[in-house]
Amino acid sequence: MAHVFIPPMLQELTAGTAQVQIEGRTVRDVLNRLEERFPGIKERLLQAGDIRPDVAIAVDGEVAFDITERVEANSEIHFIPPISGG
């Protein structure tokens, strides 16, 4: 199962839980199951079915391009701000 890290910004939806184990083959699967456990969390991460522009979803340290990204059995998933540069 994937290890999903809940950032402080979303922990009011998880009653303070900071890490959960979720099964899923893709980011979409994981988010759907996360929503089942913590209603409202998907809305904070997705917009019109895609990853919100002000959110980056990192799978094993790599930013996912979209929700169809594959998730491995022991993947770490983090919700972080997107990074740009100069």
Next chain:
Amino acid sequence: MAEATATYKVIGTRPVRPDGSDKVTGRAIYGGDMRLTGMLYGKVLRSPHAHARIVSIDTSKAEALPGVRAVMTAQDIPEPEDRMAAAGEVAVNLKYLCQNVMARQKALYKGHAVAAVAATSVHIAEEALGLIEVDYEVLPPVMNVLDAIQDDAPKLHEELMAMDMGQKTDKVSNAVNHFQFKMGDLAAGFAAADVVIEREFNTGTVHQGYIEPHNATVLWNEDGHVHVWTSTQGSFVIQKQTAEILGIPVSQVTVTPCEIGGGFGGKIPVYLEPLAAVLSKKSGRPVKIIMTRIEEFEGTGPTPASHIRVKMGVTNDGRIVAAEADLKYEAGAFPGSPVTAGAMCIFAPYTIPNMQVDGYDVVVNKPKTQAYRAPGASNAAFASETVIDELAERIGMDPLEIRSLNGTKEGERRVDGPTFPRVGFLETVHAALEHEHYATPLSGPNRGRGVASGFWFNVGFQSSVVINVNSDGTVNLVEGSADIGGTRASIAMQAAEKLGIPYEDVKPMVASTDGIGYTDVTGGSRTTFATGYAAHDAALDVIEQMKGRAARRWDSEETPIGPEDVDYADGVFQCKKDAEKTLTFKEVAATLARTGGPLTGRATVQPRGVGGAFATHVVDVEVDPDTGKVSILRYTATQDVGTAIHPSYVEGQIQGGVVQGIGWALNEEFVYNDDGNMANASFLDYRMPTSLDLPMIETVLVEVPNPGHPYGVRGVGEVPIVPPPAAVANAISRATGKRMTDLPMSPGYILDKIHNGA
């Protein structure tokens, strides 16, 4: 996976840059050189007030002036939508982007564009600006974060509800966003510490200071197509933003990037392009606008001023056990400071079990901040690296040893969660420790040595490369990355390496948005990494196709030979079935017309495996106790550069970043009067360091190849600006015995610290 460095023939050499002769002879075409038939000259009227409601604008007298062909205001631009759009490095809010280009209801900073004119000469355009009558209701300005976050502060955006921890509140505030990262148990961490130090820091507003000002020449053709020639770090971003603001399809805009005289992050967004486009549409003529230096300072995005509180705890044996920070960054007139990046970077060089970082994005009546080399990280490192230095001093530990003891490495976690891949932070610390500079005692009165480290993420994003093979065995390489710091060379070198041909046989060019596939900005230290990756893959495509052409030459009924039967190494194709059969790259190229016609390789990439960059700097200073002037005696920068494709350009990036960081440390800041007007909007008064101010910046290239790139490339251009303010501050502190907490550390500030400071 990075290829073995021992095999490289081109990578690691120092060839002459392909654009060199045009630049030293003055033939290179910059935006200011653009001349089109019938071209008009545009000028922009800017708000004289830092905060004012625009009651009315009367352009009739300007329109009547002979020679004036068009006048525009924000009413000539479609009403912007309040939505996020993928029109930059990251998504941007179209309403704010549009309002920054030209003010609508309110002018939010001195220098905010309110109208523009196109005329047959610059002088007529300037005269026309004086005839535009703007009725302002002047409002009190808010000029720094600490004032801006007060509940009774004047509000810049009266309709904007603040976000707190990801949730929209019902409160209008200039602190438009608050977020937090957290790890471990902060209270337990501080309880375990033997020494705890808490400090507050302030940094000034700083400009990128590129030499060439913003410029745009635009033709809105009769067929409806918009042609833009401009100085930009990203032609596709200009295309997208211009199209979004004008409300036209992106395919209706072609952007040709001219040569660029510096950017450092400041030449990513649009300013003039939509204005010149509207003026061109209204006049039916091409329009060119070039900013003055005053307009650059007052009307384009600097890097944010900030207020940062840092608290860190360490055990007597040097283990950092807890770290806490609050970062409040000025966003300028519209939301979107780089505070998130600052928050993610502030403790990144260290493995600390208990951390909490809070960030606040705060709007103030200054130009909208924009990126500047590792945006947000220098402010943050100034605070954290200063506190770490003081902790080391308090427990009697060498300041590099404490960094070595606590330094992060592969598998360790950042405060925002993800773990580091293979990184070379500890290698940079050790390189500094072992350097002759650090081993040489610094003697003399009023002198001090400081060290500091820094981190920057670097980014990947998207790039495209096309390689066309010529009949003489040379290749033309077409890319979309604006070349600011020698990337035509570094990308051509990667193609040459893979193709097995001399660097001089690769002719790189930067195409317009019509001439190459989508390519993101030259920024985020991504170009040599990502566009270089694309060049590598395009070269592979060429080789695979040329194997087929060679096979075709050798194929026979007796011995069928296909592409899979051909090897390629060192510029020679060899038949696996008959080692006597060989053809050079040039020989295959010479027969393309007879083996299937023209040959083009291509690659588009969106690479993962971006390698973050770390740096550790050592600086010696001397402080004049009578004047407060700080002299840099010696400066050594060590940096994990992955694989240095062109070492000279890597060294140049490091030296440039260090010099800018020293300017940030010692001299540079926007000085505002009580009305919110900038008092030093010229290079005479906004003091950037020159070669006369500094010694040679010594560089140490620590090569820890990035496993995420075929040649081990890491971005190198941004992280060198991160450590200098803290390194210089720590050196001054050791010279004076006073801790530095504010940037810039100008002579007046130093004197005040010496005589009155703690």
